[in-house]
Amino acid sequence: MKKYIFGFLILALTSYAFVEKKPIQEHKITTKTHSRMNTLGLIGGTSWHSTIDYYRTINQTINDHFGNNTNPPLIVYTLNQAEVHRYQIENKWDSIATMLVTAALNLNKAGASAVLFCANTPHKVYDDVQAKLDFPVIHIADATAQAIHEKGLKKVLFLGTKYSMEEPFITKRIEDNGIEVLVPKKKKQIEELHRIIQEELTYGIIDKESKKYVLGIIAEAIAAGAQGVVLGCTEFPLMIFQEDLEVPAFNTTEIHSKAGVDYILKN
Structure with a gap:
């Protein structure tokens, strides 16, 4: 019996030796060559x-640029929005500036060579913050003005918080680039837009009636000659989309993000 078993094993091993062995194919990942990215x-x-x-x-x-899953070197610092809103109501913008400077310095210590504020309204204290830093803060208005120029427009409506609509820290910087900027003239409209941002959009709430109200204001501005609309609060793109409008919409979140990408890829 042992003889038969041994013979069977020899036969099996001999047969296996003559089986065609297919080479194992290596999985190749194509990576676009790139230089070091900026953090x-x-x-x-x-x-x-x-x-x-x-x-x-x-x-x-960045993924699209390289044609693969290359990720950019990003570091995120999250501010306490409740505290920011409290300082806004109390008109303590110097305290907000301090929060932004602290955040920027911490990001710099962690390796970031430039920063940006992920919102329009903090740019009210941009000059104060930038003066305390020895590395750049990428300004949202500069990137927005460039995007408007690329569309060849000369007159746009700007919508944002009451701070950015009533004060010139965003609109004037755009106007300095040869672009006329309209903002809602009625105090009631400004207050309602601000309420929609603060009480709805910052909580991720999209109300149909609020959207209708915003679109009504945009329609008035278009009738007054506005050739485009700057969604000058980074929450408005959560509600208003290009397909809602007959004129170009300038999504400042997207525009500012692309300016960040330009910095990351800058040699």
């Missing part, structure tokens, strides 16, 4: 909903 710091949390859009847009754009 960017994102100061987010105002609100976290739009901060996610910044993070997503920057990562996706």
